[in-house]
Amino acid sequence: xxxxxxxxxxxxxxxxxxxxxxxxxxxxxxxxxxxxxxxxxxxxxxxxxxxxxxxxxxxxxxxxxxxxxxxxxxxxxxxxxxxxxxxxxxxxxxxxxxxxxxxxxxxxxxxxxxxxxxxxxxxxxxxxxxxxxxxxxxxxxxxxxxxxxxxxxxxxxxxxxxxxxxxxxxxxxxxxxxxxxxxxxxxxxxxxxxxxxxxxxxxxxxxxxxxxxxxxxxxxxxxxxxxxxxxxxxxxxxxxxxxxxxxxxxxxxxxxxxxxxxxxxxxxxxxxxxxxxxxxxxxxxxxxxxxxxxxxxxxxxxxxxxxxxxxxxxxxxxxxxxxxxxxxxxxxxxxxxxxxxxxxxxxxxxxxxxxxxxxxxxxxxxxxxxxxxxxxxxxxxxxxxxxxxxxxxxxxxxxxxxxxxxxxxxxxxxxxxxxxxxxxxxxxxxxxxxxxxxxxxxxxxxxxxxxxxxxxxxxxxxxxxxxxxxxxxxxxxxxxxxxxxxxxxxxxxxxxxx
Numbered sequence: 001x002x003x004x005x006x007x008x009x010x011x012x013x014x015x016x017x018x019x020x021x022x023x024x025x026x027x028x029x030x031x032x033x034x035x036x037x038x039x040x041x042x043x044x045x046x047x048x049x050x051x052x053x054x055x056x057x058x059x060x061x062x063x064x065x066x067x068x069x070x071x072x073x074x075x076x077x078x079x080x081x082x083x084x085x086x087x088x089x090x091x092x093x094x095x096x097x098x099x100x101x102x103x104x105x106x107x108x109x110x111x112x113x114x115x116x117x118x119x120x121x122x123x124x125x126x127x128x129x130x131x132x133x134x135x136x137x138x139x140x141x142x143x144x145x146x147x148x149x150x151x152x153x154x155x156x157x158x159x160x161x162x163x164x165x166x167x168x169x170x171x172x173x174x175x176x177x178x179x180x181x182x183x184x185x186x187x188x189x190x191x192x193x194x195x196x197x198x199x200x201x202x203x204x205x206x207x208x209x210x211x212x213x214x215x216x217x218x219x220x221x222x223x224x225x226x227x228x229x230x231x232x233x234x235x236x237x238x239x240x241x242x243x244x245x246x247x248x249x250x251x252x253x254x255x256x257x258x259x260x261x262x263x264x265x266x267x268x269x270x271x272x273x274x275x276x277x278x279x280x281x282x283x284x285x286x287x288x289x290x291x292x293x294x295x296x297x298x299x300x301x302x303x304x305x306x307x308x309x310x311x312x313x314x315x316x317x318x319x320x321x322x323x324x325x326x327x328x329x330x331x332x333x334x335x336x337x338x339x340x341x342x343x344x345x346x347x348x349x350x351x352x353x354x355x356x357x358x359x360x361x362x363x364x365x366x367x368x369x370x371x372x373x374x375x376x377x378x379x380x381x382x383x384x385x386x387x388x389x390x391x392x393x394x395x396x397x398x399x400x401x402x403x404x405x406x407x408x409x410x411x412x413x414x415x416x417x418x419x420x421x422x423x424x425x426x427x428x429x430x431x432x433x434x435x436x437x438x439x440x441x442x443x444x445x446x447x448x449x450x451x452x453x454x455x456x457x458x459x460x461x462x463x464x465x466x467x468x469x470x471x472x473x474x475x476x477x478x479x480x481x482x483x484x485x486x487x488x489x490x491x492x493x494x495x496x497x498x
Contacts, residue, residue, distance in 0.1 A: 133368025160474025
């Protein structure tokens with residue numbers, strides 16, 4: 001029904017409306033800066049896209065937060081006590097549309113899931129703790145904005161569950177996520193080829209260092225899109241096993257090779273462990289026939305990888321040979337007990353030593369979002385990075401949640417994530433569509449991997465991870481609902497948006 005909105009107006013009325021709009025914009029431009037006008041026009045266009053194609057609007061949020069862009073470098077609006085950036089507005093436009101459509105169309109428009117209460121409880125505790133901290137003058141409003149933005153992006157879960165209402169929309173959203181992941185992966189490969197002297201991506205672009213040894217000529221690439229490529233790699237690997245149609249297999253294989261190289265270029269050991277854990281759990285859960293297929297594909301990939309990888313290790317020169325050698329060294333540290341003594345892990349032990357007493361001192365609702373939990377420490381504060389406040393930053397994502405929202409907030413977030421994990425593992429075999437069945441089990445095991453990885457990597461507090469987590473968990477709930485609707489009425493057509 002929304003797609004016919006334009007057709008309801010005669011051509012003459014459309015021309016008159018455009019002329020009036022142009023006249024109004026011309027008058028406004030006399031007093032309003034052009035940047036604000038362009039932002040206003042972009043906001044109107046985004047509202048129309050959100051109303052007609054909410055899944056595209058969600059992809060635009062992921063494009064800005066979780067690909068190759070620095071969100072904070074985009075145009076912003078000063079509000080006296082801080083700045084409003086694009087991520088502050090876009091999710092709430094979609095949430096506003098949910099309420100508008102719910103009020104106008106029917107109160108039954110709202111989609112309820114078992115995950116709603118734990119997420120709302122977590123969000124409420126986080127906001128309450130922050131308001132209390134601001135009222136007590138322990139933090140300022142401006143100081144809280146960065147971490148409030150992160151928590152706001154978890155609300156993408158509700159956007160997915162309420163506005164993605166049929167298989168066509170769901171397929172478009174998933175294909176869009178895979179497209180963005182491949183886009184990020186190709187950009188990462190280009191950045192690796194260019195090296196760190198010319199930075200084309202936001203995020204970390206540095207020379208690789210492992211166990212105190214610097215690998216000169218090898219660039220470690222960690223853009224905001226690292227979240228999408230991790231999710232995509234696990235999903236594509238699972239789809240190759242569970243969705244065995246030849247076209248889908250070939251597409252997944254090509255995408256997997258591209259995204260896999262990008263995962264390698266992160267040199268992120270916690271990511272590698274997450275992938276291994278997720279794929280191992282999938283291997284345990286699938287049927288015997290799928291286990292055989294799983295092993296067959298793994299063997300073929302291992303053979304092909306060895307045919308490429310071993311000769312590269314034997315090369316004395318060249319960036320490709322150095323990449324293979326560096327990856328092997330980095331991977332081997334996972335099995336070396338001395339790895340626990342690396343500086344990068346020692347920093348985390350120091351942070352944890354400051355965090356635990358603060359959690360004990362503020363056990364219920366924590367310090368509030370944006371609050372500092374420690375003072376200057378020369379052991380870990382020997383460099384200055386303007387991108388984050390080190391006194392508020394901690395690598396352990398679990399401790400970050402406890403510090404900022406207390407044990408109550410942490411309980412609510414774990415309730416939300418573990419319940420999603422349980423439902424994914426419980427329902428995935430009941431999904432009739434093999435593509436969506438593969439997506440559900442891969443997303444569920446990804447959540448399990450995230451829970452493990454965030455002990456050393458602050459995924460919960462990263463602005464490029466929060467929307468991805470919300471979307472992934474929302475998609476699984478949509479798959480469950482659509483499958484239930486189809487089970488009730490096998491001849492049920494796709495639910496109409498309007």
